[in-house]
Amino acid sequence: MEALEAIFTRRSIRQYENKKIPDELVQKILAAGMSAPSAGNEQPWQFILLSEKSILQEMHKLNPYAVMAKDASLAIIVCGDLSLEKHEGFWVEDCAAAAQNILLAVHALGLGAVWTGIYPRQDRVEAFRNFFKMPEHVIPLALIPIGYPAQKPVTQERFRQDRIHTNKW
Numbered sequence: 152m153e154a155l156e157a158i159f160t161r162r163s164i165r166q167y168e169n170k171k172i173p174d175e176l177v178q179k180i181l182a183a184g185m186s187a188p189s190a191g192n193e194q195p196w197q198f199i200l201l202s203e204k205s206i207l208q209e210m211h212k213l214n215p216y217a218v219m220a221k222d223a224s225l226a227i228i229v230c231g232d233l234s235l236e237k238h239e240g241f242w243v244e245d246c247a248a249a250a251q252n253i254l255l256a257v258h259a260l261g262l263g264a265v266w267t268g269i270y271p272r273q274d275r276v277e278a279f280r281n282f283f284k285m286p287e288h289v290i291p292l293a294l295i296p297i298g299y300p301a302q303k304p305v306t307q308e309r310f311r312q313d314r315i316h317t318n319k320w
């Protein structure tokens with residue numbers, strides 16, 4: 152799929168077919184995440200790949216808005232690793248760019264995904280950290296359930312001229 156088509160047609164997918172995703176596609180998706188831009192090229196991300204059904208079925212207990220993870224083929228938790236940061240505080244933007252790359256790669260490969268937010272909600276950050284026994288310097292940003300789409304949301308036109316300020320506010 153061409154890049155602009157992927158950007159304009161991506162939608163959150165929350166219903167999935169019960170079907171395994173081939174390993175080579177999973178590698179491509181993770182590689183897309185790692186191709187994101189980052190401040191000073193610091194690449195401060197770590198990814199937790201969830202492929203076990205029993206773990207996917209627990210995720211809604213950590214974020215009640217991630218109930219769709221139960222039916223996903225897999226999920227990726229995008230985490231910021233503060234020990235890898237060169238420019239303090241930019242891990243959020245870096246990891247958000249990685250998460251968006253993952254969403255676009257998933258869509259371009261004919262799969263579906265949804266970003267479910269963890270950071271900055273401290274209760275969710277703590278819940279994920281405790282569940283996965285993450286070290287203190289690692290902060291979970293987003294859980295992204297992924298699968299073959301079992302729904303087809305329509306594309307939305309979101310262009311708004313009034314949000315564009317040319318040469319002045």
Ligand SMILES: Cc1cc2nc3c(=O)[nH]c(=O)nc-3n(C[C@H](O)[C@H](O)[C@H](O)COP(=O)(O)O)c2cc1C
Pocket residue numbers: 161162163164165214216217265266267268304
């Ligand atoms: C930071 C962030 C957090 C989000 N958290 C959730 C979530 O917890 N659960 C969920 O179902 N969707 C979540 N979403 C997905 C949004 O609801 C979705 O992107 C938005 O409604 C626009 O729809 P679209 O992705 O289909 O374009 C989140 C998206 C972002 C960017």
